[in-house]
Amino acid sequence: MQKIISAVVADIGKVLLGKDHQVKLALACLLSRGHLLIEDLPGMGKTTLAHALAQVLGLSYKRVQFTSDMLPADIVGVSIFERDSGNFRFHEGPVFSQLLLADEINRASPKTQSALLEAMEERQVSVDGETRPLPQPFFVIATQNPLHQSGTFTLPESQLDRFLMRISLGYPTREAERALFQGVDPREQLRKLRPRLDRAGLAQLQGLVGQVKASSSLLDYLERLVLHTRQSQDCPVGLSPRGALALLHAARAWALIHGRGHVLPEDIQAVLPAVAGHRLQSESGDGAQLVERLIRQVDVIAA
Amino acid sequence: MAYSERLPRESLLWIFAAQFAVLLPHFARLPLWIVGGWLLAAWWRTEVSRGRRELPGKPVKLLVVTAVVGGLLLSYRQWFALEPMVALLAVSFTLKNLELLTRRDGFLSLLLAYFVAATLFVFDQGIPHALYGVLAVLVVTAALVAQAGAGSAGPRRAIGLSARLLAQSVPLMLLLFVVMPRLGPLWAVPQEDAGASTGVSDSMSPGDFANLSRSDKPALRITFDGPVPPPEQRYWRGLVYADFDGRRWSQGFGVDPREGGRVYWSDSEQGLPEVGPRYRYQVIQEPTRSRWLFAMARPHSVTDGVGETRDDRLVRAEPVFSRLAYEVRSWPRDTINDVPPLSDFERRRNLQLPEGGNPRARAWARRLRAQDLSAGEISDAVLSVFNRRFIYTLSPPTLGADSVDAFLYDSQRGFCEHFAGSYVFLMRAAGVPARVVAGYQGGEWVDGEQYLLVRQYDAHAWAEIWTEGRGWQRVDPTAAVAPERVRDGLQSAAADEFMRDALLPLHRFPVLRQLRLQWDMINYRWYRAVVSFDSERQQDLLRDLLGRVTSVRLALLVGLPAVLALLGVGAWLWLSGRGRRPPPAARLYRQFCRRLARCGVERRRGEAPEDFVARVHRERPQLGPMAASITTAYQRAAYADDPAALKQLRRLVRGFWPSLRRG
Numbered sequence: 001m002q003k004i005i006s007a008v009v010a011d012i013g014k015v016l017l018g019k020d021h022q023v024k025l026a027l028a029c030l031l032s033r034g035h036l037l038i039e040d041l042p043g044m045g046k047t048t049l050a051h052a053l054a055q056v057l058g059l060s061y062k063r064v065q066f067t068s069d070m071l072p073a074d075i076v077g078v079s080i081f082e083r084d085s086g087n088f089r090f091h092e093g094p095v096f097s098q099l100l101l102a103d104e105i106n107r108a109s110p111k112t113q114s115a116l117l118e119a120m121e122e123r124q125v126s127v128d129g130e131t132r133p134l135p136q137p138f139f140v141i142a143t144q145n146p147l148h149q150s151g152t153f154t155l156p157e158s159q160l161d162r163f164l165m166r167i168s169l170g171y172p173t174r175e176a177e178r179a180l181f182q183g184v185d186p187r188e189q190l191r192k193l194r195p196r197l198d199r200a201g202l203a204q205l206q207g208l209v210g211q212v213k214a215s216s217s218l219l220d221y222l223e224r225l226v227l228h229t230r231q232s233q234d235c236p237v238g239l240s241p242r243g244a245l246a247l248l249h250a251a252r253a254w255a256l257i258h259g260r261g262h263v264l265p266e267d268i269q270a271v272l273p274a275v276a277g278h279r280l281q282s283e284s285g286d287g288a289q290l291v292e293r294l295i296r297q298v299d300v301i302a303a
Numbered sequence: 304m305a306y307s308e309r310l311p312r313e314s315l316l317w318i319f320a321a322q323f324a325v326l327l328p329h330f331a332r333l334p335l336w337i338v339g340g341w342l343l344a345a346w347w348r349t350e351v352s353r354g355r356r357e358l359p360g361k362p363v364k365l366l367v368v369t370a371v372v373g374g375l376l377l378s379y380r381q382w383f384a385l386e387p388m389v390a391l392l393a394v395s396f397t398l399k400n401l402e403l404l405t406r407r408d409g410f411l412s413l414l415l416a417y418f419v420a421a422t423l424f425v426f427d428q429g430i431p432h433a434l435y436g437v438l439a440v441l442v443v444t445a446a447l448v449a450q451a452g453a454g455s456a457g458p459r460r461a462i463g464l465s466a467r468l469l470a471q472s473v474p475l476m477l478l479l480f481v482v483m484p485r486l487g488p489l490w491a492v493p494q495e496d497a498g499a500s501t502g503v504s505d506s507m508s509p510g511d512f513a514n515l516s517r518s519d520k521p522a523l524r525i526t527f528d529g530p531v532p533p534p535e536q537r538y539w540r541g542l543v544y545a546d547f548d549g550r551r552w553s554q555g556f557g558v559d560p561r562e563g564g565r566v567y568w569s570d571s572e573q574g575l576p577e578v579g580p581r582y583r584y585q586v587i588q589e590p591t592r593s594r595w596l597f598a599m600a601r602p603h604s605v606t607d608g609v610g611e612t613r614d615d616r617l618v619r620a621e622p623v624f625s626r627l628a629y630e631v632r633s634w635p636r637d638t639i640n641d642v643p644p645l646s647d648f649e650r651r652r653n654l655q656l657p658e659g660g661n662p663r664a665r666a667w668a669r670r671l672r673a674q675d676l677s678a679g680e681i682s683d684a685v686l687s688v689f690n691r692r693f694i695y696t697l698s699p700p701t702l703g704a705d706s707v708d709a710f711l712y713d714s715q716r717g718f719c720e721h722f723a724g725s726y727v728f729l730m731r732a733a734g735v736p737a738r739v740v741a742g743y744q745g746g747e748w749v750d751g752e753q754y755l756l757v758r759q760y761d762a763h764a765w766a767e768i769w770t771e772g773r774g775w776q777r778v779d780p781t782a783a784v785a786p787e788r789v790r791d792g793l794q795s796a797a798a799d800e801f802m803r804d805a806l807l808p809l810h811r812f813p814v815l816r817q818l819r820l821q822w823d824m825i826n827y828r829w830y831r832a833v834v835s836f837d838s839e840r841q842q843d844l845l846r847d848l849l850g851r852v853t854s855v856r857l858a859l860l861v862g863l864p865a866v867l868a869l870l871g872v873g874a875w876l877w878l879s880g881r882g883r884r885p886p887p888a889a890r891l892y893r894q895f896c897r898r899l900a901r902c903g904v905e906r907r908r909g910e911a912p913e914d915f916v917a918r919v920h921r922e923r924p925q926l927g928p929m930a931a932s933i934t935t936a937y938q939r940a941a942y943a944d945d946p947a948a949l950k951q952l953r954r955l956v957r958g959f960w961p962s963l964r965r966g
Contacts, residue, residue, distance in 0.1 A: 213942075213943060213944070215941060215942045215943065215944045216886070216944075217886055217888065217889060217941040217942060218941075218942050261943065262942045262943040262944075263942060264911070264912075264913065264938055264942050265911045265912070265942075266911040266912075266913045266914070269909075269911055294909075295909045296907070296908060296909040297908060297909060298908070298909055299908045299909065300908075300909060300910065300911050300912070301885075301889050301892055301893055301896070301912075302885035302886060302889040
């Protein structure tokens with residue numbers, strides 16, 4: 001099992017050079033059945049990451065480019081009258097896939113955004129009074145441009161909360177970039193990737209996440225962290241129970257990816273910026289800084 | 304909540320309840336029209352709240368105030384005395400109801416109610432009054448509590464909250480009771496001096512109707528420091544009657560301190576006997592509204608404001624309006640050896656008799672005198688006649704104009720006043736200086752608290768005669784007739800008559816008697832511990848507590864409990880906030896961190912073990928391997944719940960003593 005995970009990480013690393021940490025986070029997010037939000041400038045490899053994940057994990061992959069004139073039906077699908085049969089037939093939208101890349105989600109109108117976010121939460125869509133389940137697994141990687149860019153609709157906090165993690169890829173290191181220049185075109189590499197897992201294997205891995213042990217000492221630390229976000233003057237908004245649970249899930253997945261049967265405080269600290277950053281941010285405070293301070297202020301060892 | 308808001312109707316009911324609670328004990332004392340006035344004012348205010356009537360305008364209020372002032376003047380006729388002052392307060396308090404408009408007025412009225420409740424103790428400081436005072440304060444506080452918020456607190460909640468508030472204030476109250484300086488009053492309103500209310504009065508006229516006090520109310524409570532006098536010695540002298548006008552015995556000119564009687568107020572004025580006193584005791588006297596104090600012969604008191612007269616009594620500078628405690632030392636007459644001779648003036652005064660009247664008694668005395676007997680022999684002759692022919696009764700017939708003759712030869716029935724009066728008359732007629740002494744005799748020994756309880760019915764009159772060489776000698780003619788009166792008290796001497804006119808013959812039931820004695824004991828304790836806690840006893844107590852009373856120690860006494868209480872609260876908060884003890888693995892790991900910190904590698908707060916051990920590797924490479932294995936063991940013990948790892952961790956940490964030397 002461990003081998004498979006390392007192979008997956010290595011495979012994606014071939015396409016997305018020098019971004020192992022982000023790749024692992026994305027994998028952890030997927031394993032703990034959450035959705036991922038990537039916030040970064042255009043051209044940083046967001047799409048590449050999503051595509052590579054889909055390839056390696058053998059998931060059906062669709063991509064939607066969000067625009068401001070998009071309607072919910074463009075994502076969910078629409079029933080069209082067919083003259084031949086004299087019936088309405090439902091044409092599935094891009095949401096009916098196992099891995100959906102929702103590119104530049106903040107360019108769409110709030111109405112369209114919320115249609116997607118509802119589908120993410122419920123893992124089913126209702127069209128014309130009929131409920132249709134989405135394929136299993138269902139994993140959304142949404143990307144958004146930094147908020148100050150023009151023509152964007154900010155995702156409200158309640159919808160940011162639907163994403164298990166928010167990560168940004170950042171510029172590659174010098175070595176990685178040099179390797180990028182010298183090596184094969186990533187698109188070529190991408191095409192060469194072969195699935196390492198089938199659907200059953202992925203489900204098994206997801207099941208294993210729940211079995212990773214979280215000891216009471218670890219839960220104490222988690223409690224202290226959560227309590228600190230709720231009591232400290234630093235944090236205008238505390239971490240919700242859903243946020244705390246997400247943190248635990250993500251930490252378990254992280255521990256699993258690192259081949260451990262139990263969660264360490266380091267695992268929590270590793271996933272904390274991705275899981276808590278977008279949940280703690282507010283107009284007055286940047287999420288990343290808050291999380292950094294939070295890690296520094298809360299003692300890992302029980303006092 | 305705005306103070307200028309109009310008073311809600313529920314608040315009005317609360318205020319009336321509080322007013323009623325504090326005024327109720329005063330109603331018995333105040334003139335009836337004040338009660339009526341309160342009812343009227345309350346009714347008027349209620350009518351206003353129901354919208355049927357307007358609050359009175361200025362002219363009406365002016366009229367009412369005038370009427371009230373006039374009424375007070377009419378009722379009391381005197382202005383600067385305590386009762387009219389209390390009445391004035393009660394009336395003002397009552398009239399405030401006619402101006403009860405806003406919440407602010409309501410608060411004012413309730414705060415005034417506390418003051419009215421306090422005036423309760425001006426008249427009586429007994430336990431029932433104190434309990435009632437607590438009740439009144441409870442109701443007033445509940446009324447205040449009900450004002451807070453929207454005025455919608457239910458009665459039970461308000462009373463409950465009020466009780467809690469009062470209970471919480473008890474420790475502070477006790478502390479203040481002990482340390483608050485006892486200041487004398489800045490100004491005093493004289494209490495009304497309406498006649499004596501004790502079993503011993505200014506004068507006695509045995510001929511008139513037998514108005515002997517048969518009340519079983521306590522008069523004196525006496526605690527002894529040292530030996531207790533035997534029953535036959537327990538004569539508590541209060542007054543000396545030297546003057547007889549044929550019917551009435553009174554103190555007379557030169558004996559009564561109000562009429563030229565000499566009083567020694569300080570120790571140096573009258574020398575004390577050389578041998579020490581036989582009895583030392585403290586008398587707690589119930590209020591008598593007169594100046595006489597009671598003590599055994601030859602008394603001396605060091606209490607302030609208590610003086611001695613030349614005829615061996617104690618008097619007080621001010622009348623006794625409230626319970627008074629005074630210290631006495633007594634030298635019984637038989638312990639005093641050198642007796643100054645009787646001055647001519649004294650002799651004349653104690654031989655004084657009216658010009659005429661009582662011829663038969665005078666004739667008998669003349670016969671006795673003619674036999675050339677000594678004073679003692681004359682006395683014995685008279686007492687033996689008393690013993691043979693006379694009957695002790697509490698309800699003697701009234702006597703005619705020559706009361707002594709009528710008693711000696713016709714009725715031959717009487718009580719102590721008759722015997723003492725006629726005995727002194729006979730002695731004086733026979734040429735022996737004699738005088739009547741009034742006071743209390745006997746008393747009931749209360750075992751539980753070790754004090755002597757003297758009741759009003761222990762009031763007694765006896766005689767003193769002058770014998771050459773021995774001075775004034777006590778003679779109790781009643782003892783010749785009814786020895787049991789002196790030995791066992793009034794109750795056994797006149798068992799049938801005793802308290803016959805009492806509404807219920809309670810004294811006949813031993814159980815009830817015992818209960819009453821118990822009750823008196825409680826009262827006594829209450830008085831000793833609470834009411835008589837004056838500045839002197841405060842100093843004593845503080846000295847007991849602190850040794851020497853200095854401001855630093857006093858501050859400690861006040862500050863220490865406060866600091867301790869605050870520390871207690873702090874500790875409680877800290878302990879309850881600290882949560883549970885950390886698990887053993889965490890404790891061991893912390894120990895490891897402390898040891899590392901001592902050699903310069905300190906773990907930061909949020910630094911996870913893995914990161915820390917990496918830093919240890921960087922900063923102190925030679926400690927790295929050990930730190931790594933400890934960290935691994937800790938991680939397994941704490942996060943994988945591996946018991947073997949915990950053991951290993953314990954072992955590793957115990958053996959981990961990094962050298963302080965930097966490598």
